Amino acid sequence: MSQAKLEFLDRSRAFWNPGKTQDWQDMGVDLVIDRREGYYLYDMDGRRLIDLHLNGGTYNLGHRNAELVEALRAGAERFDMGNHHFPALARTALAEALAACAPAPEMVYTAYGSGGGEAIDIALKTARHATQKRKIVSIVKAYHGHTGLAVKTGDDRFSKLFLSEDTQGEFIQVPFNDLNAMEDALRGRDVAAVIMETIPATYGFPMPKEGYLPAVKRLCERYDALYIADEVQTGLMRCGEIWACTKYGIEPDIMVTGKGIGGGMYPIACVLITERCGGWLKEDGFGHISTGGGAELGCIVAMKVLEMVQRPEVRTMVRNISDYMRAGLDQIMAEYPDFFIGIRQHGVVMGLEFNHEQGAKPVMKHLYDNGVWAIFSTLDPRVLQFKPGLLMTQAECEEVLRRVEIGVGLARDELMGARRRHG
Template identity: 30%
Template structure:
């Protein structure tokens, strides 16, 4: 009897799978199919993913738009299952630097897929070697050796482990409002208590000091040395992303570099969000003329097509992994598809001068947003940014939510930051057109005028 039940259940699952695969295959879907997809998506999130996502969407969208289901994308935009187009100013939290489904990145991945999807894990895989060479050429200073990951938090984990092996020290300095990921090691460096408290105790040895306060950083170094807890590394975002797009004070990063040199500590730059051209340079480190010992990459590293990340380190730092290359590994990190995507992404960034373009378009965007907020100083506290990494900070969380709702209703996706809920971020594709920027600014101005302080 149980065998018959299992056979019937398996048949139903197979039929459901085939229906889903048929929909994936279609270039266009009709209204009936769109309605079925929407219902299955909402029900699936409620019953099998996490109903909290539905409640969150209800807080940041008007009416029934919480059930908006994305289905396709291209350039600077994406469409929902009903065909409504949105200008993507969230950019997957900064992953679409070369645009949605950039044709060169898609081609590189599909070409690689035709030949080999994943590597054997034992032989030498060529694209990993080639991508590592490219990274050595384009990263600042004498960064030379690369280790590949699948995400930002994995990159941070790798950097922390490498720093520990380099000096056998166990103390790390991070900063307030920092976000470095949510796995246990990276979460230890992340600052927001909401994310940390349920998982305490985290990895021991982490100290947090105010971002931008060089005197407190210096005193922390001094205290750690005095009590015999020498600092292994300082980990920083050159520009804090999730913290609310916080730019460092002038000279701050150079002073941190000098402190690290003075105390024999490593400097880790978490450029998961700032890297790959986002800030107007290929890496934000270049903006401040500071070379870290380890740089962490992810998000846009895979071109918005593949999950991909990396750390790149100086040879004298990385060589602690030479004797046993299996000391830190990942099954899928540096797989051929991810490497193909990253190589093509870097090619697009260089060929199309997208870092430089991000600086120019970002300056234009920032100026226009500031002009649009004139007369609404009771609502908008500050608009700041660098390149196409812009934050709009409001006096109250509620105003930010209402602005996000209104803009989404008008076809522009923005979202708050994870650490600073009063700030919404603007992180569109670096390929966004000036016409699209003007449209976003116009919608922002209209929505802001209709929101009550």
């Protein structure tokens, strides 16, 4: 490590976040991202990494995608954040663009947050207003953000620290893929909404069993609860359609998109709301106020993101990347059958499962040493989040697979001892 980086890390510990800065050093990942371009990150010491983390799809279209940079630049010639109180050209234009591609025809309104957490809070508040009920059901190990309401839907690791966990019995968590538990939670008809990531990301992408999500939606209808689809990580073409919930036949009442919608260039998050659920927007349109939410520059970038991800070429690319990566990973899995034991996949959303309770951490480290940046699942460290971008080239995918094969082998040897050679 360079002297410059050592000194920088000291400053990072001193002025930014001592715990987080140190944790990465302890995990053997001494990354300080400097330059970034396409699917590449460059450490401040110059080392190149292929980015398979993409911050949950924030960089779907690559880092500093030139078209998005241009949209932001050109947008800044005319717009700034805008005045959040007034009807605004860009906010309405993005709302229309979202309505035109919404997963349900009745989704006419868009409310804006400045980030995913705020958008989740808006969604939960909207559901509470629409149903006049307070309870929210989410999945055990769910992750929807760190704001006031969102943090209560998730793992208590993030709420208890701040004495912000639910104490009123309003936030109920049920195991994923367990319909009986879901029905038990809803049976009392006192639940405002079920909030569901179409594929729980931070939990390592456990995949919904066939029929699970539509059954949850039917239970919501039966017990007068709303279905909120959290498409922050699964949306924007990552599963081969613009919103993954439609692949499972779901027409949600409320949907949240974030991260990738801002193209990694301008943070913005959006809540799509059906006419039926949007009562507060008429009763008191000032009910939720956000100075940064729906900033018009963000809207300009988001419209370009929506246009880009809906190009027919992107659909083909996603399919090719999914199929090609899967074929290559299947081969690697066959090389290390005692360690690399499973692949969870929907489109370019993938979780690689290892036969060790912390297995994804050494894989992450060895991939890092081999020029690939992919992160373990915080809430299930057996699983490595493996998330190629929508526009990856064949050469880049081939390069990733070459490095993954090496990294997985090294991690296996580290955890399980020198490999018995076969063949």
